[in-house]
Amino acid sequence: MKLYSVPLSPFAARVRLSIYRKGLDIAIVPPPAGGLKSDAFLSLNPMGQVPTLVLDSGMAIPESATILEYLEDVFPTPTLRPTQADALARARLFLRIPDIHFQNAPRILIGMRNPADRKEEVVKTAMENLNKGLSYIDHYLSGEAWAVGGQPSIADCALVPVLNAVSLLESIYSQPLIGQYPKLDAYWQAAKADAINAKVMAEQLAALQKM
Ligand SMILES: N[C@@H](CCC(=O)N[C@@H](CS)C(=O)NCC(=O)O)C(=O)O
The missing domain is CATH 1.20.1050.10 (Glutathione S-transferase Yfyf (Class Pi); Chain A, domain 2)
Incomplete structure (x- = not known):
């Protein structure tokens, strides 16, 4: 799994916080050469934005809130999702x-x-x-x-x-x-x-x- 991220983006930083807090082995990488609007990146995420989480299957998940929930589903421990x-x-x-x-x-x-x-x-x-x-x-x-x-x-x-x-x-x-x-x-x-x-x-x- 890898996360496309840029350091300043508060949306990407949300996901890095989850990764660090949960101790996940997810590579954090910058946008590819050609940038967020390159054909290669747009084929992963047509919105051309970070954060984008790329799964080992090749599926790419955009949207920080969706990524945070996905990480909770796949890596439930330690949980960052209140149970009540x-x-x-x-x-x-x-x-x-x-x-x-x-x-x-x-x-x-x-x-x-x-x-x-x-x-x-x-x-x-x-x-x-x-x-x-x-x-x-x-x-x-x-x-x-x-x-x-x-x-x-x-x-x-x-x-x-x-x-x-x-x-x-x-x-x-x-x-x-x-x-x-x-x-x-x-x-x-x-x-x-x-x-x-x-x-x-x-x-x-x-x-x-x-x-
Ligand atoms: N709703 C998105 C917003 C993501 C977003 O706006 N990312 C900015 C960086 S802060 C971006 O990639 N901007 C490039 C662009 O939209 O062209 C989320 O929560 O992930």
């Missing part, structure tokens, strides 16, 4: 909320990290979307040690990479983002201190510094 239905619903919400409500705000705002490249209207709308999404995440956090319950789950795989990007935005734009939401802030302070989370965060940061 309410907890699982909440974990899945933490994958859906950033995907739907941020409306790409972290990518847009990182793209405009240089003040000379900023379009104020675009920044304003992206900040509004970002804050809406953050407030929804804060709402569904319950103050437990991890996003859902007392152990890491697919919810943390989803939240940590995107919150890492948001945390960088706090310094780039000199404004509190995560810090405005007490439950979210407490979650983030604890999440940052975990070694596996920190490894993926460092991979993202190193890629951003190279850009």
